[in-house]
Amino acid sequence: MTAPLVAVAHGSRDPRSAATIHALLDVVRAKRPDLDVRAAFLDLSAPRLGDVLSAVHGDGHDAAVVVPLLLGRAFHARVDVPAAVAEAERRYPRLQVQVSDVLGPDPRLDAAAWRRLLEAGADPDDPELGVLLAGAGSSHAPANQLVADVADRWQAQTSWAGAVATFAAAAEPAVPAAIELLRARGARRIAVASWFLAPGLLPDRITALARDHATDPLIAPPMADDEDLADLILTRHAETLGVPHLPVAL
Structure with missing residues (x-):
């Protein structure tokens, strides 16, 4: 069984933010309908990362890959995500949680922002x-x-x-x-x-x-549910597991 992909975003009081993250993950699921993809947030939105990892454990999984939906390795990537993962592993010693690299830098981010600008x-x-x-x-x-x-x-x-x-x-x-x-x-x-x-x-x-x-x-609007962005998330999950990313056709 492939380890679930837990995509963790920063979170916001603005409900548009969480709705956009969920729409992006719907694109990820469409590319990989065989993969368990779950949304989580670090702050201000629910569900929080710790609660999602608890649910992953409760559903019988012994492994998960956390993919930070962060564009660079700033404070949240270097401090907040590792702290939440360490707390989950302390609570569930048999749950192996791996954390992927952040999304950037990557040409697919550049391409997503570029497309939004041209579309505008x-x-x-x-x-x-x-x-x-x-x-x-x-x-x-x-x-x-x-x-x-x-x-x-x-x-x-x-x-x-x-x-x-x-x-x-x-x-x-x-x-x-x-x-x-x-x-x-x-x-x-x-x-x-x-x-x-x-x-x-x-x-x-x-x-x-x-x-x-x-x-x-x-x-121009944010990158949102760009196809390249969804592919990048799947790539980070696959890289962490050491397997090739091969989207499954619907």
């Missing part, structure tokens, strides 16, 4: 467009650098006036400064790409600031 109307050949790639922000510098690296790659492959990372909290540049930077490079129009999986407080903060500091900015 961004033109890669527009030399007067300035693009903000908006992430949550972290005190862990490598997590922020991951977002900046994606923006740099986009800049190199387009005709845009500029593409820069911006952050909702804990890192610079914030949205107003990022917009000014793009204007200094010649941008006359502003678009905001989303380095978020789901809607919530931080994406809304980014959107509000963009609309306060730019005229009619183009706003």
Whole structure:
């Protein structure tokens, strides 16, 4: 029996966030209908990771793979997830819980954010467009650098006036400064790409600031239930088990 995939997201008071995570996992299940896929959250949403691992144990499983739905290795990946897993293993010594790598960096994340931006109307050949790639922000510098690296790659492959990372909290540049930077490079129009999986407080903060500091900015939605994102989650599960990821056809 393959170890269940327990996908753990951060959680939010915004109900749109959990609904989006569940929709993403529905895509994962459609790709692998043979696999037990469960949603969990670290905070602010239910069910919590510890409760899901308890249910996995209660259902008779002796192993599980936790896949953090996190875009970089910041505090939640380095502290919160391991702590919750350690507590579950303390309570259930016969339950073997493995934790996969986080989702990023991976080209499939870049592709998902890129598709959302193009679907929102961004033109890669527009030399007067300035693009903000908006992430949550972290005190862990490598997590922020991951977002900046994606923006740099986009800049190199387009005709845009500029593409820069911006952050909702804990890192610079914030949205107003990022917009000014793009204007200094010649941008006359502003678009905001989303380095978020789901809607919530931080994406809304980014959107509000963009609309306060730019005229009619183009706003791309979060990555949400992107097919590549679902495939990436399955890849992380398979990598952890040391087996190939082979989607099962419906």
